[in-house]
Amino acid sequence: MDADPGGGSSTPLSWANVGLAFSFIVFDGIISVTFGLGVGSGLVTAAVRCIIQLSVVALILQKVFEAENPLAVAGIAFLLNFMGTIETVVNKSKKRYNHMFPSVLIGMLGSTIPVSIIGVRYAMVVEPFWQPEQYIPIVGMLCGGAISGIVVSVTYVLKELHDNKDKVEMYLAFGASRFEACKPIAKEALRLALTPNINQMSVLGIIAIPGMMTGAILGGSSVEQAARLQMVIMFMISSCTALSSIVTTCLALAVVVDNEHRVRSDRIDARPHAVWRARSWLVERITEHLKHATHRAWKKARPMFKRADSSYRSVDSPLEDRTDRERLLPGGR
Structure with missing residues (x-):
């Protein structure tokens, strides 16, 4: 090598x-x-x-x-967050709530952009902070962490409010505000969202050598500098995950539990996303058209097969027909 x-x-x-x-x-x-x-x-x-x-x-x-255009870098950063929002809402979430797409987009942009700017400019000491080689990979990693946290927290919130809403309604019935009734759900959702980051940070270095540190070492950096870079990035990912999870959890609770302290299950959609429903409908339509086309083709081709079969029998089986007639005659065997 x-x-x-x-x-x-x-x-x-x-x-x-x-x-x-x-x-x-x-x-x-x-x-x-x-x-x-x-x-x-x-x-x-x-x-x-x-x-x-x-x-x-x-x-x-x-x-x-x-x-090396800052506008191009900003466009890529927004595109990463936008595609991350689509992945979260369309592919990762089994349940959704009204206005979930803008809520998740706000949560991602409100966490990845500030954390990336402050972290790259001051923690990583990059000037200017928008240098593409430094900034874009950092935003991509922050988006990955934000997606994981948002999916875990929002999935838990919607599951509790949809499947186990009786507990929240009981708190509300006894006079609790929606903040007080939803506080246990929010706490558990955030705890679940942050647990993977805590577990990951606890094993870095001793058990696992992360990808960014490995890439820095392979790129020629010293091991000490690569380790410090990985520390900075992991702390940025952790803070971004926490911030995005908090924002989306609060927005989800604010939508599903309204100002009149009612759990609005009608605002939760447990069906597959409209994209997948449209795909299923399209596949069904194509399958039906293929079945109808195959049936029509078979109806047109069937008489031809019948004529071919009858002509084959008339040519190849005269002896068998004559033998059958002889058996029907008196004294026939």
């Missing part, structure tokens, strides 16, 4: 290397099929999405890095 002067690896990776790594996913899929886990298709789909998304991002970011 060739090494550059900074100590990082300069060996280019080809699609053959990616294909070799993809064999690990195939191995996981085989395990899923063998044990009947039912996650094989999900693994393959996620891996294909990963390939497509990272390929597109690589093309876009290469142009942004070369341009």
Whole structure:
């Protein structure tokens, strides 16, 4: 392996290397099929999405890095938050509430942008803070942490208010305000949202070496600097996750429990998202059209098969017909 002067690896990776790594996913899929886990298709789909998304991002970011335009950096930061909101609302949430999309978008933008600006400018000492090579990867990691926290917290809140709303209604019936009635749910939702970050930080360094530190070491940075960089990033991710979870949890509770201290279950939608309902409808329509087309084609082709079958029998079975007639005659065998 060739090494550059900074100590990082300069060996280019080809699609053959990616294909070799993809064999690990195939191995996981085989395990899923063998044990009947039912996650094989999900693994393959996620891996294909990963390939497509990272390929597109690589093309876009290469142009942004070369341009070094703050407006382009701001556009990419907003796009990451916008796509993260779509992923959260459409794919990750089994239940949704009214105006969930703008609520989640506000929660993500209100956490990732301030934390990234303050962290990159002052904790990482990058001037200007919007340098694409530094700022965009940080915003991407913060969006990933925010998505995880929002999904966990909002899922728990909606589950409690939809499936176990009797407890909240009991508090409200005894005169508690909606803040007092929903406080236990909010506390538990935030605790669940922050637990993965706490567990991750507790094992870093001793048990696990995180990806950002590994990338910095492979890029030629000293191990000490890479470790400090990872500390800064983990603290930023943790604060971003907490802030986004708090904002979205409060907004969700404010929508589902109204100003008149009533639990509005009608504002919770437990159906699949409209995107998936539209896809299911489209698949059903296509399937119906294919069935009708196949049925019409069979009705047109069926007489041809009947004529071919009758002509085949008239040519190939005269002896059998004559034998049958002889058996019907008197004295026939």
